[in-house]
Amino acid sequence: MDLQIPSHSQFAESLVFELGMMDTMRYVPCMLARRVIPCLDVHDGQVTRGVQFGKAEAGELRNVGDPVELAMRYNDQGADEMVFFDITASAHARASMADVIQRAADCCFMPLTVGGGIRSVEDMSIMLKAGADKVSINSAAIAHPDLILQGARKFGSQCIVVSIDAKKTGSDQWEVFSHGGRKATGMDAMQWAKRAVELGAGEIVLNSIDADGTKAGYDLEITRRISEATSVPVVASGGAGNLDHMAQVLEEGKADAVLAASIFHFGEYTVEEVKQHLQSRGIPVRLNAEIA
Amino acid sequence: MVFDFLWSRSEPNFCGVIALIDYGAGNLRSVHKALLHLGAEVRLVTQPDQLEGCPAIVLPGVGAFDDCSTALNNQSLMEATRERIRQGAWFLGICVGYQILFERSEEFESTSPGFGLFEGPVVRFPNQPGLKVPQIGWNQVRQVRSNCPLFHGIPDQSHFYFVHSYHPQPVDSAIIAGETDYGHTFASAVWQDRVFATQFHPEKSQRAGLRLLKNFVELV
Numbered sequence: 001m002d003l004q005i006p007s008h009s010q011f012a013e014s015l016v017f018e019l020g021m022m023d024t025m026r027y028v029p030c031m032l033a034r035r036v037i038p039c040l041d042v043h044d045g046q047v048t049r050g051v052q053f054g055k056a057e058a059g060e061l062r063n064v065g066d067p068v069e070l071a072m073r074y075n076d077q078g079a080d081e082m083v084f085f086d087i088t089a090s091a092h093a094r095a096s097m098a099d100v101i102q103r104a105a106d107c108c109f110m111p112l113t114v115g116g117g118i119r120s121v122e123d124m125s126i127m128l129k130a131g132a133d134k135v136s137i138n139s140a141a142i143a144h145p146d147l148i149l150q151g152a153r154k155f156g157s158q159c160i161v162v163s164i165d166a167k168k169t170g171s172d173q174w175e176v177f178s179h180g181g182r183k184a185t186g187m188d189a190m191q192w193a194k195r196a197v198e199l200g201a202g203e204i205v206l207n208s209i210d211a212d213g214t215k216a217g218y219d220l221e222i223t224r225r226i227s228e229a230t231s232v233p234v235v236a237s238g239g240a241g242n243l244d245h246m247a248q249v250l251e252e253g254k255a256d257a258v259l260a261a262s263i264f265h266f267g268e269y270t271v272e273e274v275k276q277h278l279q280s281r282g283i284p285v286r287l288n289a290e291i292a
Numbered sequence: 293m294v295f296d297f298l299w300s301r302s303e304p305n306f307c308g309v310i311a312l313i314d315y316g317a318g319n320l321r322s323v324h325k326a327l328l329h330l331g332a333e334v335r336l337v338t339q340p341d342q343l344e345g346c347p348a349i350v351l352p353g354v355g356a357f358d359d360c361s362t363a364l365n366n367q368s369l370m371e372a373t374r375e376r377i378r379q380g381a382w383f384l385g386i387c388v389g390y391q392i393l394f395e396r397s398e399e400f401e402s403t404s405p406g407f408g409l410f411e412g413p414v415v416r417f418p419n420q421p422g423l424k425v426p427q428i429g430w431n432q433v434r435q436v437r438s439n440c441p442l443f444h445g446i447p448d449q450s451h452f453y454f455v456h457s458y459h460p461q462p463v464d465s466a467i468i469a470g471e472t473d474y475g476h477t478f479a480s481a482v483w484q485d486r487v488f489a490t491q492f493h494p495e496k497s498q499r500a501g502l503r504l505l506k507n508f509v510e511l512v
Contacts, residue, residue, distance in 0.1 A: 031431065031432055031473060032431050033430040033431065078498070080429070080430055105321065107329075109322070109325075109497070109501060110496055110497075110498050111455075111496050128318055131322060133455070156354060156355040158355075158455045158457075159318070202426055202428065203428060231425060232426075233428050256428075256429070257429070288499070291445065291446060291447070291499040291503045
């Protein structure tokens with residue numbers, strides 16, 4: 001196959017891979033679409049949004065609606081995936097979350113991820129059976145890294161997402177925080193990401209504590225470092241305020257997907273608008289095809 | 293339950309019922325819901341005799357080749373499904389339900405046989421700098437045979453949702469119905485007679501995926 005690189009797009013060039021030293025050696029551009037993922041923070045069966053990390057738990061919430069209704073709206077807008085995040089994470093909340101996932105899976109034929117309060121293989125199993133495609137673990141994985149391995153063995157790596165809350169603690173240092181960003185762990189974010197992948201994580205969600213809720217843009221530096229250091233897709237989270245932020249973290253931050261909440265919930269942008277903007281910057285995205 | 297209800301009905305009503313193989317695959321529920329959403333009659337099948345009278349079979353799958361092979365064999369469903377295909381049943385395999393149609397997998401420590409319906413190994417994506425494995429996300433499918441009924445009404449190069457580290461390498465390129473580029477070009481859909489299979493997940497591919505499933509349901 002001929003090497004075809006759109007010369008105007010450095011981005012496309014960076015996505016061209018060279019096949020190894022086989023006799024079939026050829027270049028094939030990787031056109032895997034960059035994903036746009038709305039995240040729904042669910043509190044007692046309702047979608048809420050805190051202004052900054054940890055504030056939701058303190059009761060500073062803005063209620064933005066029924067999760068399944070919102071999910072359907074994003075489904076229609078062509079979201080590539082949806083994340084449901086349980087911010088209450090009590091036993092009672094877990095049951096209502098399973099119900100939310102079940103209802104969403106009945107009407108949204110797209111990948112669904114559920115996170116928040118998943119502490120065991122059994123919790124994972126409940127969510128996957130309810131219709132989730134992936135489960136996202138954070139504090140529980142920090143406390144018991146073995147959980148990543150057990151989950152990957154039982155359900156496959158593609159099911160296991162490890163979510164990392166990172167805070168910049170030095171000019172060249174990012175520390176992992178647990179418990180919704182409240183508890184310092186002393187772990188280096190890069191090291192933890194690599195270890196999580198070794199244990200079987202199929203995807204990393206990187207959430208910048210500093211950027212979350214600020215709408216000032218994603219933390220490009222740590223996103224890029226983790227993306228380059230690991231062999232699995234990296235989803236950038238926290239800080240999206242405008243369309244250029246999303247493009248930046250996909251280009252400079254080398255993220256495979258962007259996750260955002262408030263930018264969508266308050267109707268500032270639709271998923272489709274985000275994708276059209278990304279496409280105009282030469283980033284491969286999936287636009288809604290006209291299919292009857 | 294649902295199954296008992298279907299089973300108690302008389303044979304003539306089974307026309308058009310799609311047998312959905314239930315061997316514990318992770319995406320069973322999603323595939324089931326999508327088929328019901330499209331108005332199909334679906335029977336969950338856990339043992340061979342339940343395949344009787346179903347003109348079509350859907351084999352879902354997520355995860356490991358060996359788990360799929362072992363579970364199907366434990367439920368005596370591999371041989372029964374193969375036999376139904378031989379008798380002319382319509383068939384749609386999804387993800388591991390596609391890979392299992394081949395002879396064997398190169399997946400780590402895999403020893404279990406596949407259906408052997410198609411020749412060729414199931415291989416892993418190459419280790420390439422920057423190539424993330426598993427492939428997770430939406431990629432384009434090039435329709436390499438213009439008349440494949442599965443893609444009817446779906447634009448060429450439409451995106452479908454993929455989640456996989458392995459993919460079959462059919463020896464007979466004539467069976468390839470769709471191709472996708474990821475590190476290298478691989479067969480993302482195959483079609484021979486009444487047998488269809490996709491590496492991607494139509495049940496998770498929104499409109500394009502639902503249309504593909506609808507095409508299959510309407511063939512039956």
